[in-house]
Amino acid sequence: MAGQPPTLALALAVVLLVGPGARANDAALPPGPSARARPPAQRHNALERVNVGATRPDPDPTVRLSVSSTKLKRSGQWFTVEWANVPNPDWGDWVALLPAYADPIWSATPFKYDIAGKTPSHIRRGSGKLRRARGAARRALACVAATVGPSRSPPTQLLMRDVRFAFMRGGLVAPRLVAVSEVIRVINPNEPLQGRLALTGNGPSEMLVQWSTHNSSRAIVKWGERAGKLTEAAEAESHTYTKDEMCGAPANTIGWNDPGLIHVAKLVGLTPGRRYHYRFGDEDWGFSKEFSFRAAPPEGPGSTVKFLAVADLGQAEEDGSLESFYYAPSLNTTRLMQKEGDSYQLMLHNGDISYARGYVSQWDNFHHQMEPLVTRMPYMVAPGNHERNWPGTRDRFDGRGAVYDSGGECGVAYERRMTMPIPGPDKP
Numbered sequence: 162m163a164g165q166p167p168t169l170a171l172a173l174a175v176v177l178l179v180g181p182g183a184r185a186n187d188a189a190l191p192p193g194p195s196a197r198a199r200p201p202a203q204r205h206n207a208l209e210r211v212n213v214g215a216t217r218p219d220p221d222p223t224v225r226l227s228v229s230s231t232k233l234k235r236s237g238q239w240f241t242v243e244w245a246n247v248p249n250p251d252w253g254d255w256v257a258l259l260p261a262y263a264d265p266i267w268s269a270t271p272f273k274y275d276i277a278g279k280t281p282s283h284i285r286r287g288s289g290k291l292r293r294a295r296g297a298a299r300r301a302l303a304c305v306a307a308t309v310g311p312s313r314s315p316p317t318q319l320l321m322r323d324v325r326f327a328f329m330r331g332g333l334v335a336p337r338l339v340a341v342s343e344v345i346r347v348i349n350p351n352e353p354l355q356g357r358l359a360l361t362g363n364g365p366s367e368m369l370v371q372w373s374t375h376n377s378s379r380a381i382v383k384w385g386e387r388a389g390k391l392t393e394a395a396e397a398e399s400h401t402y403t404k405d406e407m408c409g410a411p412a413n414t415i416g417w418n419d420p421g422l423i424h425v426a427k428l429v430g431l432t433p434g435r436r437y438h439y440r441f442g443d444e445d446w447g448f449s450k451e452f453s454f455r456a457a458p459p460e461g462p463g464s465t466v467k468f469l470a471v472a473d474l475g476q477a478e479e480d481g482s483l484e485s486f487y488y489a490p491s492l493n494t495t496r497l498m499q500k501e502g503d504s505y506q507l508m509l510h511n512g513d514i515s516y517a518r519g520y521v522s523q524w525d526n527f528h529h530q531m532e533p534l535v536t537r538m539p540y541m542v543a544p545g546n547h548e549r550n551w552p553g554t555r556d557r558f559d560g561r562g563a564v565y566d567s568g569g570e571c572g573v574a575y576e577r578r579m580t581m582p583i584p585g586p587d588k589p
């Protein structure tokens with residue numbers, strides 16, 4: 162039916178399909194073939210809707226899938242994915258962005274996905290186009306021409322994250338992978354990303370700069386009082402966290418991706434209230450653009466601090482993917498805070514931070530979303546139930562029934578990603 166004009170009958174069919182098709186994605190998950198690969202029953206982010214363990218290869222050589230570029234040159238680059246020749250297109254068809262290292266390719270949780278039928282030509286003609294931002298963690302979303310069938314690339318432990326698009330059918334409950342795109346290769350796996358500041362607890366003369374890369378060594382912050390004249394350097398200490406430190410699934414199963422290295426550099430000797438300029442990165446792979454912040458005001462009754470405070474923020478994708486979930490306003494909230502940001506000196510986030518709940522890629526996207534704001538002022542966090550709680554780990558719900566709210570992270574991802582004055586998965 163590809164290429165034919167829509168008939169009246171088909172147009173009517175579309176109208177009828179919209180409701181039930183959309184609802185089918187919300188249906189209760191059937192038991193997956195493998196408990197390890199089953200997403201959590203209670204869902205708080207859009208990735209938790211994908212029944213990864215039930216995904217099956219179902220190559221369809223007629224379906225064509227293409228991407229606008231196979232090179233990811235820098236964070237934030239947009240890609241267009243196009244597909245064509247999908248027979249009997251319906252509302253259960255979707256486009257996923259998957260890590261290229263997954264073997265088999267259908268065994269991984271997508272970094273993002275979107276419903277093909279959002280593009281009107283899909284239901285009419287079985288073809289369409291989505292424009293997608295490559296978000297936080299060297300990822301992309303969209304497609305080009307067709308390697309058809311599952312990838313057989315060798316498994317690898319590498320992080321930064323070549324990706325490919327896949328055309329999926331069968332909705333999120335019983336996904337079938339019918340076509341995959343060429344791999345989009347990350348050109349600089351150590352582009353410094355996800356910048357964020359924090360206070361150390363030792364007063365206004367210190368500030369931590371934190372960011373992430375794949376595996377670069379020699380991470381430093383160049384900084385100074387004058388824009389463009391960064392005469393000081395602060396070496397970073399680097400750490401990470403591992404799958405073995407996770408307390409349960411999905412954090413140690415389908416949600417896992419290597420989080421890379423988290424770099425933390427301490428700037429010292431700051432003058433209270435003064436503005437400082439800085440870049441983070443390393444000489445091997447390059448530096449971030451220049452950011453600036455104002456050191457905290459002097460301590461004492463004469464000082465005023467204006468701060469932003471949020472809780473339960475979550476995250477959303479700039480390209481509208483995953484939008485079926487209810488965190489879309491989080492992006493607007495973040496943007497509004499950015500707009501007003503210059504009149505504030507501090508941001509507090511009182512728990513329920515990213516709602517990643519065991520999916521590393523959601524943390525990456527969260528830090529990407531927050532970077533423009535929290536590179537300007539220190540970002541101080543406290544853990545919520547969605548960062549911390551897991552049965553048998555001495556969380557505050559222990560003995561009061563099993564609470565699985567952290568998706569298996571049990572505070573570890575929270576603690577490692579944001580160095581706070583009091584170390585510990587339960588501490589601010």
Ligand SMILES: *[C@@H]1O[C@H](CO)[C@@H](O)[C@H](O)[C@H]1NC(C)=O
Binds near residue numbers: 319320321375376378
């Ligand atoms: C960093 O990772 C790349 C592959 O992604 C690898 O080739 C390289 O040896 C690693 N470098 C270090 C310092 O571990």
Ligand SMILES: *[C@@H]1O[C@H](CO)[C@@H](O)[C@H](O)[C@H]1NC(C)=O
Binds near residue numbers: 489490493
């Ligand atoms: C976000 O803001 C834009 C306009 O700035 C508005 O059109 C849109 O509806 C808002 N989205 C949400 C989810 O609040």
